[in-house]
Amino acid sequence: MAIIENKPAVEFDTVFGRDDSVEVSAHRDHEAAHARVFKMIVIGDSNVGKTCLTYRFCGGTFLNNQEATIGVDFRERTLQLDGESIKLQIWDTAGQERFRRSMVEHYYRSVHAVIFVYDVTSLASFESIPEWIEECSRHCVGPLVPRIMVGNKCDLRDHREVPTAAAQCLADRYNFPLFETSAKDPAEKEHVDAIFLTIAYRLKSHKPLRLKQLSESSSVTHLWNQREQESATCQC
Ligand SMILES: Nc1nc2c(ncn2[C@@H]2O[C@H](COP(=O)(O)OP(=O)(O)OP(=O)(O)O)[C@@H](O)[C@H]2O)c(=O)[nH]1
Numbered sequence: 456m457a458i459i460e461n462k463p464a465v466e467f468d469t470v471f472g473r474d475d476s477v478e479v480s481a482h483r484d485h486e487a488a489h490a491r492v493f494k495m496i497v498i499g500d501s502n503v504g505k506t507c508l509t510y511r512f513c514g515g516t517f518l519n520n521q522e523a524t525i526g527v528d529f530r531e532r533t534l535q536l537d538g539e540s541i542k543l544q545i546w547d548t549a550g551q552e553r554f555r556r557s558m559v560e561h562y563y564r565s566v567h568a569v570i571f572v573y574d575v576t577s578l579a580s581f582e583s584i585p586e587w588i589e590e591c592s593r594h595c596v597g598p599l600v601p602r603i604m605v606g607n608k609c610d611l612r613d614h615r616e617v618p619t620a621a622a623q624c625l626a627d628r629y630n631f632p633l634f635e636t637s638a639k640d641p642a643e644k645e646h647v648d649a650i651f652l653t654i655a656y657r658l659k660s661h662k663p664l665r666l667k668q669l670s671e672s673s674s675v676t677h678l679w680n681q682r683e684q685e686s687a688t689c690q691c
């Protein structure tokens with residue numbers, strides 16, 4: 456099966472910060488190789504900033520001139536949480552129907568956590584959230600799979616269309632944590648980290664569903680084959 460992809464498969468594999476020394480790099484390789492791996496998907500309308508958010512978390516910077524995602528982009532980051540390595544394998548999905556149609560089943564297969572993203576300057580993107588949640592349920596993502604809701608582009612204060620209170624109301628209805636942030640604003644970098652860390656800590660306390668290590672070469676095909684080999688969490 457072909458994966459449509461418009462950027463390198465895995466852009467960053469980070470253990471808190473960067474250092475070019477060989478020793479540190481070798482240590483990171485070791486840590487990453489022994490990490491528990493969790494698959495997380497980022498879902499929401501096109502243009503809400505899914506790619507920029509995941510890039511900010513994995514790469515630490517804002518991605519300028521980002522084009523619409525086609526199919527899926529993979530990013531990874533390895534975290535040290537209480538002395539344990541946790542690798543988050545983040546599936547940055549396409550928001551445009553025509554770019555996601557053939558991939559939807561694969562997005563949800565064996566997923567460990569879901570992040571629903573809307574744009575605080577787009578009421579339409581917020582109003583779509585229940586549809587994304589519904590799609591997620593249709594694909595048999597179990598109730599124990601952690602989900603969070605993220606309102607992005609908070610830096611565009613004068614253009615806000617989604618009040619925090621309305622978003623909190625929706626989040627409460629589904630019992631999701633809500634975060635509002637900006638992938639663009641450098642001052643929000645730690646807040647973006649906190650979003651993913653929140654999920655990582657939730658996952659860490661879960662029984663690992665996957666013990667296999669990812670290969671050093673994280674090509675799309677290889678990742679894909681790994682996913683295909685795993686038994687799905689879906690019980691239907
Ligand atoms: N002002 C501002 N612009 C942002 C922010 N995040 C993303 N953008 C811009 O919003 C546009 C869409 O960002 P993407 O990350 O490509 O959106 P996406 O959700 O991945 O879109 P699809 O791949 O089509 O699903 C780009 O022009 C980004 O520069 C943000 O926090 N603030």
Ligand SMILES: [Mg+2]
Nearest residue numbers: 505506523524
């Ligand atoms: Mg994208």
